[in-house]
Amino acid sequence: HDFSRMSRLAEIMVVGHGAAAALVRDGRLRLPPLDYEQVIPSAIRQEYEAEREPFQLTGSPALPDGLNLGAQLHFLERHCAQLWTGHTILMPWPQYWSWRLCGHMAAEVTSLGCHTDLWYPVAAAYSRLAIERQWAAHIAPLARADARLGSISAEWGERSGVPSDVTVRCGLHDSNAALIAARAAAGRSAGDMTVLCTGTWFVAMRTVKDARSLDLGTLPSDRDCLVNVDVDGNPVPSARFMGGREIEMLLGADLGQNDVNAGACEALAAAKAVIQQEAMVLPSFVRGTGPYGNCQGRWRSMPHDPVQRWAAVCLYAALMTDTALDLIGSKHTLIVEGRFAQAALFVAALARLRSDMAVWVAPDSVDVALGALTLAHASLVTAQALTAVAPLPFHLQQYRDRWRRECR
Numbered sequence: 001h002d003f004s005r006m007s008r009l010a011e012i013m014v015v016g017h018g019a020a021a022a023l024v025r026d027g028r029l030r031l032p033p034l035d036y037e038q039v040i041p042s043a044i045r046q047e048y049e050a051e052r053e054p055f056q057l058t059g060s061p062a063l064p065d066g067l068n069l070g071a072q073l074h075f076l077e078r079h080c081a082q083l084w085t086g087h088t089i090l091m092p093w094p095q096y097w098s099w100r101l102c103g104h105m106a107a108e109v110t111s112l113g114c115h116t117d118l119w120y121p122v123a124a125a126y127s128r129l130a131i132e133r134q135w136a137a138h139i140a141p142l143a144r145a146d147a148r149l150g151s152i153s154a155e156w157g158e159r160s161g162v163p164s165d166v167t168v169r170c171g172l173h174d175s176n177a178a179l180i181a182a183r184a185a186a187g188r189s190a191g192d193m194t195v196l197c198t199g200t201w202f203v204a205m206r207t208v209k210d211a212r213s214l215d216l217g218t219l220p221s222d223r224d225c226l227v228n229v230d231v232d233g234n235p236v237p238s239a240r241f242m243g244g245r246e247i248e249m250l251l252g253a254d255l256g257q258n259d260v261n262a263g264a265c266e267a268l269a270a271a272k273a274v275i276q277q278e279a280m281v282l283p284s285f286v287r288g289t290g291p292y293g294n295c296q297g298r299w300r301s302m303p304h305d306p307v308q309r310w311a312a313v314c315l316y317a318a319l320m321t322d323t324a325l326d327l328i329g330s331k332h333t334l335i336v337e338g339r340f341a342q343a344a345l346f347v348a349a350l351a352r353l354r355s356d357m358a359v360w361v362a363p364d365s366v367d368v369a370l371g372a373l374t375l376a377h378a379s380l381v382t383a384q385a386l387t388a389v390a391p392l393p394f395h396l397q398q399y400r401d402r403w404r405r406e407c408r
Contacts, residue, residue, distance in 0.1 A: 018114025059227025113229025202243030241290025
């Protein structure tokens with residue numbers, strides 16, 4: 001109620017992660033979404049792996065736990081044989097909340113195309129697995145992410161205090177919302193462009209000119225590359241790792257204290273010391289994710305100085321990102337947005353490693369909320385200025401070569 005009185009509320013668009021769905025039967029929640037880190041027993045997982053289709057069709061790699069939505073559904077069916085009895089509807093996580101708010105059911109492609117195993121990104125159709133397992137038959141009708149589903153329900157109008165004429169739109173996957181905002185900030189002249197979203201996950205999403213002719217076989221399926229789908233249904237080659245979580249694991253309490261609040265000169269001196277000592281962080285600290293998901297993360301010559309540890313972690317994040325960008329063939333333009341876009345040492349190291357690309361940082365305003373607004377009302381969005389990133393004033397080639405040798 002307090003929020004609804006702050007300003008005139010006209011529309012709601014839900015943005016959420018893609019690795020979840022809710023099952024609704026006869027107008028009531030039948031099963032809540034699983035946490036995508038829900039551990040799936042190995043025997044059940046092996047059953048599912050035997051049915052999965054190849055990456056070249058789905059653009060969806062085999063991911064741990066419940067990160068593949070199809071694996072969640074397979075797991076639920078093993079625990080609830082009557083899962084699909086009656087009129088049961090499956091809705092992706094954003095659309096579940098849209099339904100709760102307005103009572104109209106929908107699904108859309110940015111969530112269905114997010115490593116679910118249920119969608120063919122290039123063919124823009126449900127996968128054979130989704131059809132044969134009859135999951136597709138239970139998915140709510142498809143709508144565009146910006147489609148108006150209906151007005152807010154009387155229940156939610158009363159609970160929230162918002163006017164009855166508030167419109168609820170379909171909603172979309174969070175990384176795709178960030179992609180929309182960054183594309184708008186870059187403008188039409190950016191050419192081949194990659195957006196790096198930095199949060200719990202670091203997700204690199206590349207916009208290619210002729211997406212419909214994309215050969216999925218050029219992406220390594222075993223290094224956490226995947227193919228997302230944008231709001232227009234176009235495939236988006238992507239690569240990722242759990243960068244934000246790894247940074248938090250590595251730095252702990254130091255993260256808040258040394259979040260490049262050290263002066264620029266002090267940070268550069270710390271980075272130089274790290275390189276001279278050949279101190280480095282080796283992947284990975286979240287097993288099963290990222291380009292080195294089968295490796296066990298560790299420090300090599302961990303510095304005692306907290307600012308140097310921060311510098312080493314920034315270099316680690318830049319090296320991991322650089323590897324991810326290589327895997328999806330990124331070129332021309334890179335836009336970094338999200339929580340770690342303001343980590344000056346990280347983006348400067350990345351600019352040095354990607355010396356053949358123009359690297360830009362998006363302001364805090366270029367985020368998922370702006371992406372949703374841009375999708376719904378592009379005319380209301382003012383130009384968002386990007387900041388060019390100056391690369392580190394010293395080379396990282398030998399450090400990168402050593403790091404990659406250690407990773408292998």
